[in-house]
Amino acid sequence: MTTTSADPSATAAASGDLRIWVNGTLYDDPSAATIGAADHGLVVGDGVFETLKVLPAGPFTVGRHLDRLTRSARLLGLPDPDHDQAREAIDAVLADRAYELGKIRITYTGGRGPLGSQAPFGPPTLVVAADSIEPLEPTTAIVTAPWTRNERGALAGVKSISYAENVRALAYAAERGGTEAILINNAGHVCEGTGSNIFFVFGDDLVTPTLEAGPLAGITRALVIEWCGVREADLTEVEARAADEVFITSSLRDVQGVHRWDDKEYPTTRSAELAKIFAERSAADLEP
Numbered sequence: 001m002t003t004t005s006a007d008p009s010a011t012a013a014a015s016g017d018l019r020i021w022v023n024g025t026l027y028d029d030p031s032a033a034t035i036g037a038a039d040h041g042l043v044v045g046d047g048v049f050e051t052l053k054v055l056p057a058g059p060f061t062v063g064r065h066l067d068r069l070t071r072s073a074r075l076l077g078l079p080d081p082d083h084d085q086a087r088e089a090i091d092a093v094l095a096d097r098a099y100e101l102g103k104i105r106i107t108y109t110g111g112r113g114p115l116g117s118q119a120p121f122g123p124p125t126l127v128v129a130a131d132s133i134e135p136l137e138p139t140t141a142i143v144t145a146p147w148t149r150n151e152r153g154a155l156a157g158v159k160s161i162s163y164a165e166n167v168r169a170l171a172y173a174a175e176r177g178g179t180e181a182i183l184i185n186n187a188g189h190v191c192e193g194t195g196s197n198i199f200f201v202f203g204d205d206l207v208t209p210t211l212e213a214g215p216l217a218g219i220t221r222a223l224v225i226e227w228c229g230v231r232e233a234d235l236t237e238v239e240a241r242a243a244d245e246v247f248i249t250s251s252l253r254d255v256q257g258v259h260r261w262d263d264k265e266y267p268t269t270r271s272a273e274l275a276k277i278f279a280e281r282s283a284a285d286l287e288p
């Protein structure tokens with residue numbers, strides 16, 4: 001069941017467009033939306049999440065995101081999230097709001113737990129938040145992070161809330177004029193960005209790293225593979241840098257051309273064509 005906090009009109013001005021639902025309660029005042037201080041997500045980062053885009057027609061690929069939330073939860077040994085409840089929460093945060101472009105963040109943790117790494121006691125915590133966002137630039141600059149992605153780690157391929165490594169790497173990229181940091185894995189192959197997958201254009205060939213290399217199985221990645229025909233192969237940094245073009249994908253970036261990778265400039269013509277195909281296909285169907 002969803003209940004609503006106080007008078008929405010009284011809080012809307014202070015909170016902007018951000019609206020948060022926590023364990024069955026919708027808060028129009030985001031500062032009133034809280035979880036317990038002993039939540040295992042807060043104490044040790046024991047939780048998983050999803051980020052999805054909201055278009056004027058509604059949220060994009062909810063089904064795929066909830067399925068991945070379940071896969072991530074299982075990999076952390078958490079109980080399966082309740083998809084009906086998550087959908088109810090999404091409807092609640094979007095109710096009476098029209099977003100030109102928005103984002104939804106779903107966070108699912110083990111709930112209350114010990115002040116250490118032993119298993120949480122539960123029940124799980126489910127948080128769903130919605131906010132408006134600005135469209136991103138069609139092309140961007142990326143920077144190689146000095147740290148590696150561990151493709152054999154327990155969190156490889158898990159959309160875990162333990163994202164401090166990504167926060168660190170993204171800050172490193174931002175300090176160098178990039179909007180994304182690219183991580184090389186321990187085997188020396190290009191893996192992914194902190195919040196995106198990476199693709200390379202070689203003539204007519206499109207290539208993206210295999211899932212064995214440790215990237216998240218991106219939903220945008222899967223759609224680009226399906227709609228544009230992409231070969232999965234692992235490339236060293238040197239091989240990857242020799243690409244004609246490079247682009248990155250994510251639920252909020254869609255297909256975004258890379259005009260600069262570290263100190264090398266790239267054209268973005270083919271990336272723009274692929275971005276157009278993605279925009280057309282995704283606008284035609286919210287649940288492809």
Ligand code: PLP
Pocket residue numbers: 051192193194195196197215216217218219220221249250251252
């Ligand atoms: N890789 C990582 C580490 C991510 O966090 C994300 C999403 O934020 C992606 C890739 C792209 O995945 P998706 O296209 O499902 O958003």
